[in-house]
Amino acid sequence: MNIFAIDLGNKRVKMKSDRAEYVYPASYLLAETVTKGVLGGWQLQGNQVYSIDKEENRFVWGTELDAYHLSEKMIDTYARSGRIEQKKAQRILEFALGRLALDYNESRTKPLVVKLVLGVPITDMHEDSKTIQTLKDLMIGRHYIEIDGEELIVEIPSEDHILVVPQYMGTAFELAYDDALNSVDDYANGRMGILDIGGGTILINTSNCLNPAPMGAERFEGVQTLIKLIAEKINSTKLFTIERLLREGSATGNYIYRPSRNTSDLRNISSLVQKSIEDYTRFTVAPLVTENFPDIENVDFIVITGGGANIIDKAALLDEIGQDYFDRLVFITSSELANVRGFYKYAVLIWNGSGEIQSPERVEPVVSVPSQEVVTEEVSISEPNPDYSEQLKQVQDNLKRLREEIDQEI
Known part of the structure; x- marks a missing residue:
């Protein structure tokens, strides 16, 4: 029995099977944008080109999207409401199925039958919410996902093959x-x-x-609030770049802003970021604990x-x-x-x-x-x-x- 678990976060997509687990951004790029804007095209270790059945466009998704310095072209799946009803979020869910299936050789020659568990906010667990039914409608059936030109087939036969749990x-x-x-x-x-x-x-x-x-x-x-706060302070629109900066610097406390490939654009904004994190902790997170x-x-x-x-x-x-x-x-x-x-x-x-x-x-x-x-x-x-x-x-x-x-x- 093959079990896939997917946590479709607003900033990161977390995926797990019995073969591996992955954390990818909840954003992706149109492949055409990458091939036009990047010398050498999209090919970069950690990224792949995805396409799904009945859709002509191809998309680049992976762990190294920031290397292209195309933050302003990023297709961000973040949404406050009705997210799973939006095509951009549905598409990344298909990508996640494909990424997990990539570790199974049999998915290349015949449908890989899987059981899927997904988490949603508790506020989406009530009868009036469309989220759970939308997820079922999307996931039940056969999925054809192409990754780097190789077609993978994933099948979720019935409702009994899906679990939706409070996140x-x-x-x-x-x-x-x-x-x-x-x-x-x-x-x-x-x-x-x-x-x-x-x-x-x-x-x-x-x-x-x-x-x-x-x-x-x-x-x-969530962390998007902190990212926007830092972006305002440095007058930047590159939210994806700032998100990566936060991840890379969290262990050392050293935060370097790299908006482009030009080394003269590098800025050490450690003190500014540290103060922003402190304020976010004190005035956003801390009150939620005690309240x-x-x-x-x-x-x-x-x-x-x-x-x-x-x-x-x-x-x-x-x-x-x-x-x-x-x-x-x-x-x-x-x-x-x-x-x-x-x-x-x-x-x-x-x-x-x-x-x-x-x-x-x-x-x-x-x-x-x-x-x-x-x-x-x-x-x-x-x-x-x-x-x-x-x-x-x-x-x-x-x-x-x-x-x-x-x-x-x-």
Whole structure:
């Protein structure tokens, strides 16, 4: 059985299978733009040319898009609402299927049948939302994706081959189960608050013994807010370049702005970026911790996850929220990958553990553990532990309760 997990973030697309896991930008370029604007064309290690069935245009997508210095030509899939109904986001979802299928030789000669797990914000899990049905309509069926001239075929036969889960619960399962799918008691049976700092949004929710709260908070103050703040200060429109600058400099605190290939344009803006990160931490992130978890005794942990978790200023956060709150915080290694790894673990539990699949309508938790940062190499996945039938039953009971609570809210 082939399981694909995709976390379609506003700034980064995270992908995982049993062969590898990847983090790609949630942006891409029209291939024609690249071949016209770049000496030597699009060919650059880390990037590929994609095309999908029934579409004439070709697109360049990969980990090294910034090398072309075509930030202003980037097709950015960021959106505050109705994102999955937009063609540019639907297209990148097809690319993600193709990128994962590229690791399977059989996809070149016959349809690769896969089961797909996707995460969406909890606010999209209600009956009035079109997101889940749109995803099903898009994904069920046969997909033809061409990468660098090589056609790959992916097939998702039916609704039973798709799971849609609350996005933040990926981190919950990433912590609650180890790689062998053994439960980690502190997280599996604990009261967990989750603050997911993504590219476009910050999602806040709670989980009690892996029973997710039916409703959560969503703020449109993700890392994009910080990127725009820095862009305004340096009078730049190159948001993609600034995003990369933040990622590259987060480990060292050294932030170099490279708007073009001309070395005379390089600028060290470290002090400006550091002050912007501090302000973002103090006045955007910190208040969300204390406002959404006012009774600190009601949670055992507050997990800080998402791509933005690697950027925030921990010293400023401690200064703002105080020691009692800070001691409850859990910072995850490779937080950007936490959700997609949790999605994958959840899918393995459900699909390998039982012949019956819970309805993907409005469900689920997912949790797992840390690992490397941005991973593009093949990663092996441990075989599931065969002795988890009781754990699976508990998870399914939690999902049933969640659906009942959501129905009551609606």
